[in-house]
Amino acid sequence: MSHDDLRREVRDWLAAHWTGLGSVGQSMWETNDAMRAWYTKVFEARWSVTGWPEIWFGRGFSDEETRIVIEEFARVGAPGAGQDRFNLPANTLLAFGNDALRITLIPGLLKREITTCLLYSEPGAGSDLAGVRTRVERQGDTFVVNGQKVWTSGAASADYGMLIARTDWDVPKHSGLSFFFLPMKQPGVEVRPLRQITDEAHFNEVFITNAVMPVDNLVGGLNQGWRVLQTALAYERSVMGANARGARRGSADVVALARAAGRLNDPQVRQDIARVVALRRLNALNNARAKADLEQGTSSSIMSLGKLAMSRILHEEARVRTAIIGAESLLAGDAHPVADDVNFLALNAYFTSIGGGTDQIQKNIIGERVLGLPKEPELDRNIPFKQVRSG
Structure with a gap:
């Protein structure tokens, strides 16, 4: 099948099946009937993990073919494809799980029936x-x-x-x-x-x-858990480096916020916004590079760059948003939705600074494994763990 034929097949399938999900009201850790029903359709059509072998619910596609599928799903705003690149538990199981556990859990994970x-x-x-x-x-x-x-x-x-x-x-x-x-x-x-x-x-x-x-x-x-953990952490950092939780009310992006506040013509605000946009674009390119290097069952230290970068982007964008609305940022609650969302994003940025390994840990990984700097001393690394002192 040519790339054009594949793109046409995906578009035709989406046109026949995708009708949107409406307001599903889910958190990133929960699911619901509408979401499960859609993910099941995607799974049964074998669009969930197209890069995986056919025996494990995929299509054996190349990276380029998988990218086409992901692009077409993204074009209409449909979730569910590309899970061979971001579904942390499913990818960990495919890489290291035994067949019995794979058969038991992977379908439910891909269909969002198992959390x-x-x-x-x-x-x-x-x-x-x-x-x-x-x-x-x-x-x-x-x-x-x-x-x-x-x-x-x-x-x-x-x-x-x-x-x-x-x-x-x-x-x-x-x-x-x-x-x-x-x-x-x-x-x-x-x-x-x-x-x-x-x-x-x-x-x-x-x-x-x-x-x-x-x-x-x-x-x-x-x-052998340390090796498995490193792969699982790489997928987690990949997801955190590529995506960030938005505002609770789905507020406007930073450009729209500046326009609504009458600050878009302010040269300092425009410069700050441009910096945030440029950082996001650079991070997207870095994540694409990292994912290209991440083979099934391995880990990539480059993922730490994306995860650390996203953390700093969120803090910087929160600073810019706060500066845009000025004194209004002192307000909160349902009566002040714009300020409430700005403050939520500022506070929630610390989630990315901590989850998946703190910013400080990411800097250590980058220094030692990417830049080749000397490792920090670990006095307890080579002694039996039962002899390690603890407080």
């Missing part, structure tokens, strides 16, 4: 994820989990948690970790919401007490 959260950070292991102390032990045909996680977005509604936990305490910290898909809706998994500065509660702390899961829910092999 996930990331059980990574702990009270004593956030920036250094290799220091996690949540424990997993095998008992017969199951694994038993005990520990605590924190800053877990979407945990209250998730069906599964992508869990990094310690399975061997007698080896150095990076070598004793394993990666699992933990069923969240079971006794022994307690989720407590954390109130955020935006007055939301998407973050949670999760307490795990004798929770169980089948041995098939191990991903990537026992004590």
Whole structure:
């Protein structure tokens, strides 16, 4: 099939099936009947992951063919395609999961019938994820989990948690970790919401007490979790580097905001807006480069550039928006929707500064793995984890 024929096929299919979703009112961690129905149609037509092999619900397309599909879906505003580039749990499973787990979970993940959260950070292991102390032990045909996680977005509604936990305490910290898909809706998994500065509660702390899961829910092999985690983090940073959560009310973009405020002819405002637009464009090009380098089952340090850049873009754009509306930014609430949205975006920018690894961690990764600078000293890197001191 030629590229023109493929583009025509995608357009014809969308014309026959895409009617829009209306106001679905979903958060980024939840789904609903309308969204699930559409994603199921996309999955059944094999548009979800066109770059994957046919045996795993794809079409075996090249990168260029996949790009055509994504472009045509984007042209009409239809979601669901290109998940072979951004669906974090599905891509992690395809790369490292066993066949039983792939068959059980991947279709539901691609159809948005199954939701996930990331059980990574702990009270004593956030920036250094290799220091996690949540424990997993095998008992017969199951694994038993005990520990605590924190800053877990979407945990209250998730069906599964992508869990990094310690399975061997007698080896150095990076070598004793394993990666699992933990069923969240079971006794022994307690989720407590954390109130955020935006007055939301998407973050949670999760307490795990004798929770169980089948041995098939191990991903990537026992004590091979660090390698799996790096791939999962690369997909997460790719998504965070390419997209950012918008205003709660869907407010106008920064150019429209300046025009409505009568500030678009202000040379300083125009210069600030141009800087933000240029940074967004440069970041999009960098992300395209990173995704081109990211092969299935690998990680790319370039993803840290995009993730860090998006963090700085959001903070800079929040500063520009605040300057545009001036003293109005002191107001908030439903009676002042423009100011409320500007303040929300300013506060929510810290979400991207922290999630997926803090800005400081991204700078370390870029310095060491992209620029080749000397690594920071790690005195506990090569000793058995049970000998590592903790506070």
